Amino acid sequence: MIKHPAVIALVTAALLTVGCSSNDDKLAQSSEQVTYNLAQKYLRSSNWSAAIEALEVMEENFPFGSYAEQAQLELIYAYFRGNEYDAAIASADRFVRLHPQHRNVDYAFYMRGIAAFHNDTAFYSMLPTDITQRDAGTAKDSFDYFSQLIDRYPDSPYALDAQKRMIYLRNMLARYEIHVANYYFKRSAYLAAANRGRYVVENFEGTPAVPDGLAVMAQAYQMLGMDDYSKSAEKVLVKNFPNHPALKDGKFDYRFDRDDNRTWVDYVTLGLFKRRPTINFDTREIYNPFYNEDLDPQPPG
Numbered sequence: 001m002i003k004h005p006a007v008i009a010l011v012t013a014a015l016l017t018v019g020c021s022s023n024d025d026k027l028a029q030s031s032e033q034v035t036y037n038l039a040q041k042y043l044r045s046s047n048w049s050a051a052i053e054a055l056e057v058m059e060e061n062f063p064f065g066s067y068a069e070q071a072q073l074e075l076i077y078a079y080f081r082g083n084e085y086d087a088a089i090a091s092a093d094r095f096v097r098l099h100p101q102h103r104n105v106d107y108a109f110y111m112r113g114i115a116a117f118h119n120d121t122a123f124y125s126m127l128p129t130d131i132t133q134r135d136a137g138t139a140k141d142s143f144d145y146f147s148q149l150i151d152r153y154p155d156s157p158y159a160l161d162a163q164k165r166m167i168y169l170r171n172m173l174a175r176y177e178i179h180v181a182n183y184y185f186k187r188s189a190y191l192a193a194a195n196r197g198r199y200v201v202e203n204f205e206g207t208p209a210v211p212d213g214l215a216v217m218a219q220a221y222q223m224l225g226m227d228d229y230s231k232s233a234e235k236v237l238v239k240n241f242p243n244h245p246a247l248k249d250g251k252f253d254y255r256f257d258r259d260d261n262r263t264w265v266d267y268v269t270l271g272l273f274k275r276r277p278t279i280n281f282d283t284r285e286i287y288n289p290f291y292n293e294d295l296d297p298q299p300p301g
Contacts, residue, residue, distance in 0.1 A: 032058065036067040043074060048082035069095075073104055076111045080118070088115035106149060110158040113145035113165065139176075143169045171288060174200050174209035178281060181216045185279040194220035197233075208288035211241040212281040218252050219279060244283060 035058050042051035055075040062068055072095050079088035092112035099105055119138045146162040146169075153159065181196035197216030200209050214237040221230035234252040237244055246256040256279075 032062045032065045032067060035062070036071060039071065039074065043078065046081070048078050051078040052082055052084070069099060069102060069104075072099075073107055076108060076115075080111060080115050085115045085119040088112075089119070106153040106156040106158055109145060109149035109153070110156070110162060113142045113149065113162065116145055117142035117165070117169065139169050139172055143173070170204065171207050171209065174204035174207040174213075175284065175288075177204070178209050178212045178216065181213075181220075182280045182282075185220070190220045190223045194224065194229075208284060211237065211244050211287055212283055214241070215244060215246045215252075215256075215281045219246075219254060219256075219281075222252075222254055241287075243286070245286075246281065 035054055039051050039054035039058065042048075042054060052075065055071050055078055058065070058067065058071040059075060062071075072091070076088050076091045076095065079085075079091055089112055092108040092115065095102070095108040096105060096112075099108075116138055119141075143166055146166050149156060149162050150159050150166075156162075177196045177200045181193040184190070184193035184196065194217055197213040197220060200207070200213030201217070204210065204213070214233050217233035218230050218237060221227070221233065230252075237252065238247060238250055241247075242250070246253055248256075
């Protein structure tokens with residue numbers, strides 16, 4: 001729905017222009033220019049809803065105009081800034097499909113990756129929720145989109161930023177596995193926890209989650225009675241990450257982050273209602289240089 005009076009006037013003018021004969025080409029060009037200039041004004045003032053409306057007018061009424069392709073790129077950006085992530089992804093997909101040889105098609109790949117990552121964060125951004133604790137599907141989609149950008153356009157001005165985001169996303173995906181392992185500890189599913197830790201160590205080499213992956217393996221295998229595996233993981237952890245908080249005097253502390261205090265209720269009830277000990281490995285603040293970093297997308301060039 002069009003809400004802004006200036007945009008309403010332009011819509012009316014645009015429709016009248018399209019309905020005119022070919023001798024009104026100059027008027028059509030003038031209307032397109034005015035609409036585009038208004039869209040630029042709204043973009044500069046961060047009035048995303050008004051910018052979207054003006055750019056949608058251009059897309060509908062001037063699909064082959066002088067500013068059509070640039071307006072389509074700017075519409076992707078406006079959708080994203082307006083938190084309309086699905087629309088941004090769809091608009092980027094459409095641009096890639098219609099203009100595969102466009103000189104700025106790399107920007108469509110770039111914004112598609114950003115919008116995919118933010119696609120499910122609009123609600124969660126208002127809550128104190130750790131994004132690594134949510135489903136990792138959109139992060140994987142985003143990683144794939146950025147990977148496509150770098151593979152196809154390695155010299156793109158957006159490639160460097162995409163690489164940085166891929167590092168961030170890979171770290172997040174690895175951290176998600178650790179979060180799941182911590183959950184399995186709470187459920188006494190120690191083998192499942194060990195498998196998650198091993199998956200991080202084997203598939204996310206170089207990420208800040210590897211130290212916790214090794215700690216998960218050491219803890220879980222010890223609780224399974226698989227001491228050789230536990231000692232092997234402990235040895236690698238001590239050698240490579242001697243400052244890990246689960247290590248004490250060069251040895252793995254198997255009581256790390258667990259509350260062993262018993263209350264009088266525990267004694268009276270013979271421990272029937274005692275809370276299960278908490279095991280939680282999370283060393284992001286120590287090993288992750290990108291922890292809590294805000295990654296802001298670039299506007300279209």
